[in-house]
Amino acid sequence: MISARDKVAGIVxxxxxxxxxxxRAKGELPADFQANVGKGFDLRCVRFLGVSHDAVVERxxxxxxxxxxxxxxxxxxxxxxxxxxxxxxxxxxxxxxxDTDSPAxxxxxxxxxxxxxxxxxxxxxxxxxxxxxxxxx
Numbered sequence: 001m002i003s004a005r006d007k008v009a010g011i012v013x014x015x016x017x018x019x020x021x022x023x024r025a026k027g028e029l030p031a032d033f034q035a036n037v038g039k040g041f042d043l044r045c046v047r048f049l050g051v052s053h054d055a056v057v058e059r060x061x062x063x064x065x066x067x068x069x070x071x072x073x074x075x076x077x078x079x080x081x082x083x084x085x086x087x088x089x090x091x092x093x094x095x096x097x098x099d100t101d102s103p104a105x106x107x108x109x110x111x112x113x114x115x116x117x118x119x120x121x122x123x124x125x126x127x128x129x130x131x132x133x134x135x136x137x
Contacts, residue, residue, distance in 0.1 A: 001016065001019055001020070001023065001033075001133055002015045002016045002019040003016065003126075003129065003130060003133075003135055004016050004041075004092070004093075004125070004126045004129050004130075005093065005126055005130070007089075008066040008067060008069075008070045009067075009070045009071075009074065010082075010085050010089075011049075011070070011080075011085055011088065011089065012088070012089045012092050012093060012126075013041055013042075013045050013092055014045060014049075014066065014069075014070055015066050017041070017042045017045055017046075017056070018056070018060055018066050018069055020033060020037055020042070021037070021056070021057050021060040021061070022060060024037055025060075025061055038053040038054075038057075041092065041095075041125075044092075048078070048080065048088055049070075049073040049074070049077045049078060049080075050073075050076075050077030050078030051073050051076060051077035055076075056069060056073065059072055092126070093124060093126050094124055095124055095125050095126070096123065096124045096125045096127075096128070097123045097124045103125070107122075107124070107125055107128060110125075110128055110132075111128060114128075114132050116128070116131060116132070119131070
């Protein structure tokens with residue numbers, strides 16, 4: 001699966017969200033990812049872009065590339081400024097790190113389930129995905 005850190009149009013998470021849609025359509029999305037498609041970070045992402053997840057799914061299933069899908073999103077939804085994209089990218093890449101709400105606890109829960117509970121170097125969800133999916137040790 002594509003890293004959460006990958007970008008299209010300078011925006012993190014979008015390629016991963018689109019990859020999950022494609023994998024799900026092919027029946028290749030791991031079972032533990034199924035329940036969160038269109039929720040969680042995906043939902044935050046489509047809200048940031050000002051479009052619906054269903055509309056994004058429709059574009060992806062038509063066979064559009066990441067670049068075509070994001071171009072449609074930017075044309076039909078909100079068009080975030082360079083500063084808004086910077087804030088989005090920084091927020092997303094640090095999610096789970098020193099959060100005052102439930103994501104920090106949820107991150108620890110994921111780490112525990114994966115046998116990574118003692119890994120203090122996994123401080124964000126993006127870190128967790130990279131380790132859990134084998135992109136970093």
